[in-house]
Structure formats: structure tokens, C-alpha cells
Amino acid sequence: MAAPLMERLSESLGSSEPAVRLILSILLGEPPLSSLSSSWSCGLSTGVAPRGGLAGRASLGSINCPSLCTPPSGSQLCHSAVCVVVQFLLLRLMGRTVTTVLTSFLFQMVYLLCGYYYTATDQYDIKWTMPHCVLTLKLIGLSFDYYDGGKDPSQLNEEQKKAALPTVPSLLEVCGFSYFYGGFLVGPQFTLRSYQGLVSRELTDCPGQPPNSVFPALNRFFLGLVCLTIFTVGSRFYPDSYFLTDEYEAQPFWYRCVYILIWAKISLYKYVSCWVIAEGVCILSGLGYNGQDEKGVHQWDACANMRVWQYETTPLFTGTIASFNINTNAWVARHVFKRLKFLGNKMASQMATLLFLAVWHGLHSGYLLCFSLEFIIVNVEKKAMELVKDSPLLTKLSCSPLYPLIYVVQQFLHWLFMGYPLVPFCLFTYDKWLKVYSSVYFCGHVFFLVAYLIIPWLRMMLVSRKAGDAKKEK
Template sequence: MAAFSGSLLHGVAEALGASEPALRLILSIFLGYPLALFHRYFLFKKPPSHIHLFNTVTGLCIAYFNFGSQLYHSLLCVVLHFLILRLMGRTVTAVFTGFSLQMGYLLFGYYYTATDNYDIKWTMPHCVLTLKLIGLAFDYYDGGKDKTTLTPEQQRYAVIGVPTLLEVCGFSYYYGGFLVGPQFCMMKYLSLVKGELSDVEGQIPNSVVPAMKRLSLGLFFLLVYMVLGPYLPDSYFLTEEYENRPFWYRCVYMTIWGKIMLYKYVTCWLVTEGVCILSGLGYNGKDEKGQPKWDACANMKVWLFETTPLFTGTIASFNINTNDWVARYVFKRLRFLGNKAISQAAALFFLAVWHGLHSGYLVCFSLEFVIVLVERQAIELVRDCPILSRISNMSVLQPPIYVVQQSIHWLFMGYPLVPFCLFTWDKWLKVYLSVYFIGHIFFISLLFALPYLRLVLVQKKDKLHKSH
């Protein structure tokens, strides 16, 4: 039977022009909807142990369907993490040990399974699990501290009670977030299990319509990616045909490719967000008008992602929960360093290593760091220069300025994604050579030029002020 189902899936995958692991992944993500419906109508307000067991069993089945016996990697890390928390208690030692174990296991997994291509293997959901368990260690540690020593955010996430093994397993294997996220904390998960995440107290949440909206949006992006993706393969960058194309064509291809390539992530996150909303995990209280909000598990701000002309806008709209996790457990925990730039660099370095051991990840996030610095400097220069401020605020010039901004924005969003997708230095270096390192030259030049221009501007304003 297993061989038959495997050959059937292989045949379907070939017909769709996809790999069998990719088909298994997308089927598993969509499987979350019937599981969420079962939770709504048969498990809502039922004993917590039943819900934890349901989430654990379904998550393990999904893991086995995708990765076979390799599911033991996640199970081993979950059990060991539970033992660390119970045996070491709410201590810095437990946090450090848990962090080292989870990151160490993930990095060894990357090392032993790495290839030069993007493969769907057990390390893919394991990187999601790694953040989830590390966050649990921090929150469990915070739960034992005096509330007055915690920030309001830390108080909201702190785990006050002592989680059982079944609770940790249910939290880790919850079907709506096991494979590709989103990230959520233990306290949020326990509120779901208790039936507290509903817009109507004590009743099943009215979340079907908002869940279907996110599902529909996810299907739209899936369709766009399936139609356009085959015409924009990563491998084309490494062909002689691409190298022999005119310079402008190479840049335009990189721009469009970068945009469409991200849609596969957008699709997965929107579909899983719909699952979380349907089960109730997406409930985020009510707004000032008393309307329920369902964005607690949102990993995408689609409108901002599609319309922002700013690099920081794209970062703020993309992979939101992971970025929030890094800000909460890495960036803010490094506040004692007293230097925001160092904390931000450390957070981006953590993100790069968390993604994998290939050099392309480090190059991608290093470029992102430089791009964000340059954009902030450019915004400050426009703000401080009266002439540039007037030009940027002229309504007649705003449409062409927006078009220019978007063109630059998406060209240089695609540029750092090249090493992110091609992984190894020999591949991404070949592509960067073909476009003459345009992104590096452009942004590094601006990184040094913009502060100088701003300094000159300030000095000129001071002289004018003194002359008056």
C-alpha cells in the first residue's frame, strides 16, 4: 500500500511538474483544514489532554508522511528539551543548554544533509521547531522571575506553570505550525487548548470566513507561482544564455525572478495562517470598534508586501512571526550590549546561520543589513534637505518617484536573494560577476557617501543660520 501511494504521488508530482517531496509538503499543509474543522466541532472545550494527544498524533503522522522514520529527530529534541526544563528548572543554565542543544542539533543536521540544491528534508520543519523550543526555554525562565523585572511583552509570554510532556509535544507538533510555521508561544497554545481563543466567549470562534479569505489569497499566489515560476528557474542564472544576454536583461530577469520566487513562501504562509485562524489560534482580541482580529498568526502583510517601495517595508511585511521571534529572543535580549547596530547585526547573523550553513545565507543577510542602513540614511537625508523634501512631497512627482523607487526596490530585493537561493559561493559569485557586482558597488558607495552629504548639508545650514 505504501509503495502504491508513493508511486501514485510520484506520478501526480511529475504531471504537475513538481517533486514528490514538494507535493507531500503542500498536501500536508492543506490537510490542516480538515484537522482544524475536527478540532472545532469535536474537541472544542474538551479535556486538554485529548487535544494535546490529537495534536501530537496528527503532527507525528504528518512528519512520517513527509520524512518517514526521520521523524525521530524532532521527537528526540522535544523529549530532551522537556527533560532540560524539568531537571534544570527556571535557570540561565537551562536556557543556555536548551539553546545550545537545539541550535547544535539543527546545524549538525544541516551539515550532514546539505546539498547544493534546495531539498525538502527533515531539517525544514526542524528549523521551525528549533525556534519554538528555544522560545519556550526563555519563556519558562521568565515565568520564575519577579513580574516587576519583566517587560510587558515578557510578562505576556512568560510560562507560569510547569508544562507536562504531553503539553510540550502538543505545542511542538500542532498541525497548523509544525511544517512551515508560524511561530507562536506556549501560552498562546494553552489558551487555544482551553477554548479561550474565540470572539464569542465559551463558543466556537466565528473564524470560518476569515480563514477562507486567507486560503483564497494563498491559492491565488500559488496559481501565480505555478504559472510564472517555471519560466523563471533559479538554474537559468548559471546558463551561458543568461550570461550572454544584455546587461539590462540580466537585471530585469533578476528583478522579476526575485518577486515571483518569494510567492512560494507567501503561499505556504497564507495557507497555514488560514488553518490557524480556523482552529482559533489566529484570534488576536478585538479592535477599537469591537471587531475581532484574526492576525495573531499572520506571517504576511500582503498589501504592504505588494505596494511598499521601501526595503524596510518588505522586511516588515514578510515572514513576520519569525522576525518578531528574532526581535524578541535575540535582538532585545542583547540590549545589555548598549549598541543597536551590533544587536541588529547579531540578530541577522543568527537568522543567516539558522537558515543553513551555506555561504549564500551569510551574503544575503549581510547585504540586507547594508541595504537597511543605506535606506535609513537616504530617508534622513531627504528629511533634512529642504529641496529634496519639497520635491518628494510634490503630488505631481509622486507617481514617477514611486515607479523609480519600486524599480530600484525590487531590483535590489532580487539581488541579495541570488545567494539565498543558489547557496554555494561558486554559483552566486558567477551571477554577481555577470552583473558586475552592481548591488555591492551601489550600496557600499551610498553607505559612505550619504553620511558625508548629510554632514555637508548640516554644516551649510549652520553657516546660513549664523549669517542670519
Template structure:
């Protein structure tokens, strides 16, 4: 009964059935959260864990059928590692190795040349959760003085039960598309601590509905405009026949609309977390905060003219996970650029094995490097500093924003088209303008500094 109905709905919306299943599954989180608030908030932890586990498994079965066994296997193996290996470096390395290899094997055996919604999609979210769990359990055995404030907040002082790990892994608000959160946060949710009124369900309905409304608006924008900017258009003779400026503007608009696919899912899922209480983040300046599970800063995403601003506003919890468990733990290398490159390499293979991912993230590293040099130039140059605060700035902002949006979409061509033959064809059609632009800026920067930065300030910078 359900399958024919879903087929009808997907045909009427013009969306693939797996995408309809995914959106419905995220939306189902809202009645689940309401049920938890109304009937289970004061129940024993065992009952709550069983509820969260059963809801998550049901969603996994609804979307991926019998393939849910992949997540079950990885959860059970992770639990056994915690129990049998204890708080050891061996346990952390074993967890990282097993979970990463399992995910990469999934990518390898299910890979196609299109973006498919399959079991590996929630599994990459689960992989971070389970590896993070091993890090947090390991940190729980250290002296508090050895831990950073965020490590203290997440450290586990005792080994969790299998039921806890399952409830944490399959929590309906974060199982399919994220966000990332720690087991310690989940334990606080189950204990009823994540609320603005102790002993009662949180007053989070209004904040949750605001995020739902914003996410639904983004979903509408994507649903309405995405048919006009399909990935497949890049491979047509019609695209190649368009003038250069049109091909560039298409990349800009295609990327801007396409990213709403991710924005809408993350913001709607965040609303589920807020409604349940998991999004509660304490009090700041006398106001209760509900952004503990925020995976998007939508206003920053829409208004920033900086590539670093887009990265800071997008997939926040995943980036925070990589910063906490990869970048900062590589401090022993004593080399920030190397730690940064290693973190980006991890993010690359975490997304998949297609060549497009490698090109996208290497391009991201190069763009951010050039942007930082450009920002330093503006700060050090009296002329550019005056221009940045002059009445001409609105015009400068518009130009900067156009460049930002255009070249934000440029690396995403490789990210979304996956394979070498597809993205190379598109980049050739626009004469590799993104690569050329940033290479020229990078090579010009020393000469621009010499021309625009006073000699005294250049000497001071060298001495620093």
C-alpha cells in the same frame, strides 16, 4: 498506493514530489481544524493534546518517514531540561546550545547544492519553538515588574506536561512551515479561550477562507510563472549571453516570483491557525482580529517601496521571535548596532551554513543602513521633503519601486544559489551592481547632506 499517485500528481504539475507532499500536508490542516472545532472543542485538554500530537506526527511521517525521530529526540530533551534544570539561566543556555547544535549538525550532514525539502525544514521551526519555550519558562519565575508586556503575555507560571509540550510542538497548523507561537497561546487554544464567542468555537471560517484564497492565489502565480524563472538559468551560457539590462530584469522578476513560494505556504498555513482559533487576537476598535499568527502582510509586501517595509512584511513571526529572544535580550550590551549584527548572525546560521546565507544577510544589514541614512536625508532636506510631497511623487515612487525590487532580488541570488561558485558567477555577470550602487550611495551620503541640508539643521543634528 499513495506513492504512485503522488508521483503521478507531481509529474503532471511539474513539481518535485516532496513539494507536493508539503503542500498537501499544509492543506490537510484545514480538515484537521474542522474536526477539532466540531468534535474536540469541548473535550478535555488531554484528548486535544493527543489529537494535535498524533496529527503532527502523522504529517512528519508522511513527509520525512523515519527521520521524524529527530524532532522526537529534541522535544523529549527539551522537556527533560525544563523538568530537571528548572527556571535557570543554565537551562536557557543549555536549551539554546543543544537545539542549535542539533539543527546545525542536521544542516551539515544533509547539505546539498540545491534547495531540498527534508527534515531540517520543519526542524528549524521547531528549534525556535523549543528555545522560546525555555525562555518563557524562565521568565515565569521572575517578578512581573521585571518583565516587558510581551514577556508577561508569554511567561509560563508552571512547568508544562510532556503531553502539552508534544501538542504544542506538533500542532498541525504550525509544525511544517510555522508560524511561531508561544506555549501560552497554545494553552489558551486548548482551554477554549481563543474565540470571539465564549464557550463556542470561534466564528473564524470566513477569515480563514480569505487567507486560504489569498494563499492559493499566490500559489497559482508561483506555479504558473516559476518555470519561466528557474534558478538553474543563472548557470547557463544563454543567461551570460543576454545584455546587462536583461540579466538585471531577470533577477528582479525571478526574485518576485520566487518569493511567492514562501508567501503562499505561510498564508495558507495561517488560515489553518485562524480556523482552529489560534489566530484570534482580541478586539481592536470593536472588531475581532484574526492576525495573531500572521506571517505575511501581503499588501505591504506588494506596495512598499522600502527595503525595511519588505522585511517588516515578510516572515513576521520569525523576525518577532528573534527580536524578542535575541535582539532585546542583548540590551545589556548597550549597543544597538552590535545587537542588530548579532541577531542577523543568528538568523544567518539558523537558515543554514552555506556561504550564500552569510552574504545575503550581511548585504541586508548594509542596505538597511544605507536606506535609513537616505530616509534621514529626505527628512532633513527641505528640497527633498518638498519633492516627496509634490505631484512628481508618483514618478519618484515608480523609480524607487524599481530600485527596491531589483536590489531586493540581488541578495536573494546568494540566498537561493547557496554556494560561492554559483552566486559569484551571477554577481560577476551583472558587475556586482548591487554592491557598487549601495557603496557609492553610502560614500556619497555625507556630501549629499552637506549640499542638501541647511547648515543650521546639520548643527542641530550633531548636538542631538
């Protein structure tokens, strides 16, 4: 009965059944939270609270598992269970050592990559590897945080101090942390210390009482529904498949570029909607509570994975990156980028970090190309921003009445070339993304190559030698 219902629903929405099941599973994160709220009022001990929540999480995993797995679907749930148990044993048996961290990193990543290899197709498939990639980061981060807990506090930065684990977690805690319904399917990333704070009733704006989180959660929930509606409606008119048609190739060059721009904006709402709705679940549970700001206003952004207003209005590529998939980016910065300081080169650390992100997403060539382009685009933009800052003429122009016009042009280029790397990310395979890039004459590659070459020349013309020398001295 349920299967035909899912089929009819997916047909009416013009989406795949796994995608519909995924969205429904995320939405089902709202009702189970009532059981967590009841644990507050019933006065359950902190030792019991994770157990009740775990049943709800396992239920959501079982409900969604048929859409995330290939038949037989039930057996696929063992993948996450194996990795969770192995991670717990590594912490217990190997202790706070570098060997524990490296073993955890290698085991979890190899397991994930094997999953990618054996289940990969040339389409965007929603299967068990999707939530498993979220779990992989959680478990690797857990080993780092446990290792940091054995260090002297003076050796840790503020982020590491907040996440460091003073004692080895129990199996129940590791399971509750891994299967928490607010982050099991699509994220966000959070630390075990945050989860322990939730279980011990510390994450609330009313000490000793359930958090007043209903309205903040509903704000994100309804915003997520708006984003989901935009994607559901827009993707019918701007599908990925159109790129590979003869009709697309027959269109004028400007049309093909504008199609990439609009298609990318709509496609990204697929991720935005899932993350914002999942954030609402985390806020409702209390996990999203982030203390008070300097004005004493309670903050609910601890699990924010999207800054939607910044995402929509920033004209900068770095601004979009800073507003998109925030918790995953923070995880990578904390556990990969900053720990590569021993390389002694910031650019090398950045390249290694983006390589890790590409491999973590999957084995398709499109991921590697996407993050390679991100590296190029971000570094060219940084050079351009430095040029504007150092040049009196460009600084004056950016503050002139002409700026609204400059902003429109800049925003158009920003949206166009944000969509440009997304093409291989969504089309995956070499033959597909090469066909699209050929049809637009590799305009993104040409644009940023030319920009990279002419920025030094523009700097010689627009920046005085004194200003350049003063900057070098700094």
C-alpha cells in the same frame, strides 16, 4: 500506489515530489481541524483536548515525512521527538536558570546544524531539517519563556509578560505545542501560552463557543492558492537554473538585471503561499484570534506571517522585511536582538541577530552573504530616509506631483535590490552566486557602496547646519 500518483502529480505541475508532498501536507491541515472543532461541541476537558489534536499532528508528520527525509524515511521522525523530550527534561530538571536557557540554545542549535551538515547538498532540498528549523526556534523560545516566568513582572516588557510561563509545562503540552499542525512544517512561530489559550478555549470571538473563523480562514486560504499558482506558473519561465547557463550570460546587462527582479518576485511566492495557507489553518483552529481592535472588530492576525498588501506596495526594504516572515522576525527580535542589549551597541546587536539568522538557515555561504547584504542595505536606506526627512528640498519633492514618478523609480530599485541578496540565498554555494554576481558586475554592491559614501556629502549640501545641530541635541 501513492508513490506513482505523487510522481505523476509532480511531473504535471513541473515541481519536485517533495515540494508537492509538502504543499499537500499543509493543505491537509484544514480537514483535521474538524476534530478540534468537534472537541468544542463535545465538551472535552482541557486536559484531553491536546491529546486528540496530537494524533492529527503526528499523522501529518508521518504523511509528509517521506518527502522531508532521506531513506529510511520513518526513522527520521525521531529527530524532532528527541529534541522535544530533551527540551522537556531540561525544563523539569534544571529549572528557571540561565544555564537552562544556554543549554537549550546550544543543544537545539547544535542538533540542527549537525542535521544541516550531514544532509547538505548544493540544491534546495526539502527534507527533515526544514520543519526541524521551525521546531528549533519553538523549543529555544520555550526555555526563554519559562525562564521569564520566574522573574518579577516589573522586569519584563509587555511581550515577555504575555509569553512568560508561570509553571513548568507537562510533556503532553510540550508535544502538542511542538507538533501543532498549523505550525509544524513551515511555521508560524507562536508561544506555549498562546497554545494553552487555544486548548482552554479562550481564543474565540464567542466565549464558550467555537470561533467564527471559517470566512477569515478561507480568505487566507484562497489568497495562498493564488500566490501558489503564481509561483507554480512563473517558476517554469524564471527558474533558478537559468542563472548558470551560457544563455543568461549572453543576454544584455539590463536583461540580466530585470531577470533577477522578476525571478525574485516569483521565487518569494514560494514562501508567501506556504505561510498564508498555514495562517489560514491557524485561524480556523482559533489560534489566529487576536482580540478586538479599538473599533470592536475581531482580529484574526495573531499568526499572520505575511502582510501581503504591504509586501506588494511598499517601496522600502524595511517595509518588505516588516511584512515578510513576521512571526519569525518577532521571535528573533524578542529572544535575540532585545536580549543583546548588554552589548551597549544597537548596530552590534543587529549584526549578531543577522548572523544568528544566517546560521539558523543553514551552513551555505549564500545565507551569510544574503544577511550581510541585508544589513548593509537596511542601514543605507535608514540614512537615506533620515536625509529626506531632514532636507526641506527633498521633503518638498517627496510631497510634490512628481512623487508618482519617484515612486516608480524607487519601486524598481527596491524590487531589483531585494532580488539581489536573494541570489546567494537560493543558489547557496560560492561558485554559483559568484558567477551570477560577476555577470551583473556586482551592481548591488557598487550601488550601496556609492550610496553609503555620497549620503554624508549630500547631507552637507542639502541640510542646513542649524537643522543638523538641532538633531544632534535631540
